[in-house]
Amino acid sequence: MFELIAGIGFLGxxxxxxLVFGLAAMVLKLGIGLMKGVVGLVLGLVVGGVVLAVLLPIxxxxxxxxxxxxxGLLILSPFILLLKLVF
Incomplete structure (x- = not known):
């Protein structure tokens, strides 16, 4: 049972x-859209670049x-349950 819960948790x-990647991309687009002009564009790119640079490797x-x-956990959970029932 734990394996199934853990599998669902990891998927979550x-x-x-x-979702965080999606939000970062939206923030970048909104930032460029709202602050028209060179300053807004540069600021949006810098903020978006920093966010992506931090999040992307992770x-x-x-x-x-x-x-x-x-x-793996979702595939293994029925087998682990069977093993627990047998032994």
């Missing part, structure tokens, strides 16, 4: 990471690991 975390490293872990 992966979704949150994707996301690139964590996302595949989280998805693999979640899928």
């Amino acid at each position: 975390v992966a979704l949150v990471v994707l 996301g690139i490293i964590l996302l595949p690991l989280l998805i693999l872990l979640a899928v």
Whole structure:
């Protein structure tokens, strides 16, 4: 049972990471759209660049690991339950 819950939890975390990326992209677009002109464009790009520079390595490293872990746990959970029932 724990494995199933953990698998769903990891999928949730992966979704949150994707949502954060989506929000960062939206903030960047809104920033450029709202503050027209060179200053707004530069500021939007700098802020968006900093956000992406911080989040991108974390996301690139964590996302595949989280998805693999979640899928692995979801696939293994019935077998683990069977083993618990047998032994």
